[in-house]
Amino acid sequence: xxxxxxxxxxxxxxxxxxxxxxxxxxxxxxxxxxxxxxxxxxxxxxxxxxxxxxxxxxxxx
Numbered sequence: 045x046x047x048x049x050x051x052x053x054x055x056x057x058x059x060x061x062x063x064x065x066x067x068x069x070x071x072x073x074x075x076x077x078x079x080x081x082x083x084x085x086x087x088x089x090x091x092x093x094x095x096x097x098x099x100x101x102x103x104x105x
Contacts, residue, residue: 048078055081059088 054073061067075084 047079048076050078050081051076052081055084058085062088062092 054077056071058067058073061070074082077085
């Protein structure tokens with residue numbers, strides 16, 4: 045099995061749509077990425093999680 049080529053356009057598409065719940069085809073597209081591209085998207089997901097959960101810390105219950 046050969047290495048997958050980087051696909052910066054698809055990486056940007058996935059990063060642009062992270063906040064869209066149920067983004068159609070995300071898993072399939074993510075799985076088609078090279079390992080370095082997956083790392084970049086995974087980092088964006090981690091940043092999104094941090095942002096989402098940091099907003100919860102500011103609310104008074």
